[in-house]
Amino acid sequence: MQPDPSPFGLRGFLIDAPDYGSLRSHRDGAIIIANGKIVEVGAYEDLRKRQRPVSVRWLEREKVVIFPGLIDCHTHLPQYSAVARGESQLLPWLRENIFPVERDFTGPRAREEAPLFFRELARNGTTTAMIYAAIYEESCEAGFEAAEASGLRVILGKMMMDLGSYGQLQPKKILSVSLIESERLCRKWHGAAEGRLEYAFSPRFAVTCSEKMMRSAAELAQRFGAYLQTHLAENREEIEKVHHLHMSARDYTDVYEKCGLLTPKTMLGHCLHLNAREIDAIAAAQSSIAHCPTSNLFLGSGLLKLDELLQAGIAIGLGSDVAAGPELNMWQVMRAALDVQKARSMSEPNLPRLRPSEAFHLATSGGARALGKSAAIGSFEAGKEADVIVIDLTAVLPYGKQNRHLDDLSAEDILALCIYRGGPYATLETYVRGKCVYCAPNSISSP
Numbered sequence: 351m352q353p354d355p356s357p358f359g360l361r362g363f364l365i366d367a368p369d370y371g372s373l374r375s376h377r378d379g380a381i382i383i384a385n386g387k388i389v390e391v392g393a394y395e396d397l398r399k400r401q402r403p404v405s406v407r408w409l410e411r412e413k414v415v416i417f418p419g420l421i422d423c424h425t426h427l428p429q430y431s432a433v434a435r436g437e438s439q440l441l442p443w444l445r446e447n448i449f450p451v452e453r454d455f456t457g458p459r460a461r462e463e464a465p466l467f468f469r470e471l472a473r474n475g476t477t478t479a480m481i482y483a484a485i486y487e488e489s490c491e492a493g494f495e496a497a498e499a500s501g502l503r504v505i506l507g508k509m510m511m512d513l514g515s516y517g518q519l520q521p522k523k524i525l526s527v528s529l530i531e532s533e534r535l536c537r538k539w540h541g542a543a544e545g546r547l548e549y550a551f552s553p554r555f556a557v558t559c560s561e562k563m564m565r566s567a568a569e570l571a572q573r574f575g576a577y578l579q580t581h582l583a584e585n586r587e588e589i590e591k592v593h594h595l596h597m598s599a600r601d602y603t604d605v606y607e608k609c610g611l612l613t614p615k616t617m618l619g620h621c622l623h624l625n626a627r628e629i630d631a632i633a634a635a636q637s638s639i640a641h642c643p644t645s646n647l648f649l650g651s652g653l654l655k656l657d658e659l660l661q662a663g664i665a666i667g668l669g670s671d672v673a674a675g676p677e678l679n680m681w682q683v684m685r686a687a688l689d690v691q692k693a694r695s696m697s698e699p700n701l702p703r704l705r706p707s708e709a710f711h712l713a714t715s716g717g718a719r720a721l722g723k724s725a726a727i728g729s730f731e732a733g734k735e736a737d738v739i740v741i742d743l744t745a746v747l748p749y750g751k752q753n754r755h756l757d758d759l760s761a762e763d764i765l766a767l768c769i770y771r772g773g774p775y776a777t778l779e780t781y782v783r784g785k786c787v788y789c790a791p792n793s794i795s796s797p
């Protein structure tokens with residue numbers, strides 16, 4: 351999929367959050383995109399008047415907001431069909447509701463569902479996603495093929511587990527087959543589509559992975575410069591299990607440290623129940639955390655101590671964690687992130703409130719930093735890759751098109767409306783590297 355080489359301009363209310371705690375905006379702003387990159391950003395009137403050697407094709411409409419593409423740092427491709435299912439906690443929920451669905455995610459089913467999944471991501475305004483496939487090589491292969499065709503920026507890996515797995519292989523063979531298949535997928539897909547697709551070695555978590563598997567995954571990731579992703583300290587019963595499996599470890603994080611899994615390219619899902627030592631260890635290793643609040647509320651796993659992790663300097667992104675999270679909609683994930691901190695503040699009155707601008711930072715610039723991609727995506731700067739979404743403001747405003755008070759709204763007001771009322775129905779277009787990868791039926795443009 352080649353980016354559109356001719357420059358085009360998007361006009362609208364520009365909002366981004368390059369720094370935690372503040373928004374940057376242009377009420378009547380514009381962004382000019384050429385060769386997949388942002389080449390100019392600013393006030394529409396200034397950009398319109400500027401002389402250029404080539405003419406700009408303008409896409410102008412009223413009442414639209416332009417944001418950087420949303421970044422989902424943690425989700426599961428084969429689980430989407432099982433959202434909102436089961437009302438138990440993590441371990442029984444995995445056994446009863448998730449492993450059966452992942453076990454079936456192979457053959458025609460994987461090939462049929464994978465393109466739909468990426469279509470849903472694009473429709474939700476997600477431009478970058480870090481994803482787990484099922485344990486089968488072909489499920490990951492189907493995922494990469496669909497990701498390539500979707501035009502999205504995707505980091506994906508085959509789920510690795512050799513303890514209590516749902517596969518049909520003899521226990522003795524599981525480890526070697528998983529390593530061989532993971533390496534083969536990484537060789538084929540890491541850096542494919544001009545770097546738009548990348549590989550993540552994906553040991554599920556310490557409950558379902560032997561030390562040998564975790565060590566080998568870490569070695570492979572280092573050898574290929576690939577990502578690592580796993581789950582950490584999501585649920586009390588899980589932590590208890592890990593403690594019994596690894597009696598000599600200081601704590602759960604220590605199990606991963608000893609296996610070499612904590613690296614600057616590691617994304618740790620959840621991290622709800624960490625002690626101070628674990629937080630320091632993650633910060634020292636420069637590993638990142640995917641905060642998955644919709645999932646944590648659905649499974650009743652816990653409330654993230656976001657302030658402690660941020661204070662430690664850990665890079666944090668947000669994750670939909672479908673199917674424990676019920677939606678791929680990152681606006682809902684931002685809303686849940688706010689709700690989680692509000693819930694904490696009911697018993698910890700001195701806790702600073704999380705603001706919409708901060709949740710939005712985590713879903714854009716914060717996610718980019720957590721993935722080591724700050725130089726390329728996450729905010730609007732000339733030279734960055736043009737991962738951009740255009741939102742129909744009338745879809746989130748009370749009274750929609752009849753609303754006469756749009757001019758009274760600040761950037762903070764508009765962002766809060768998107769977070770509390772946003773969803774796929776409000777997405778007009780989704781661009782990755784300047785290429786339109788989703789265009790709503792009511793959008794005026796399909797460049």
Ligand SMILES: [Zn+2]
Nearest residue numbers: 426581619671
């Ligand atoms: Zn997960």
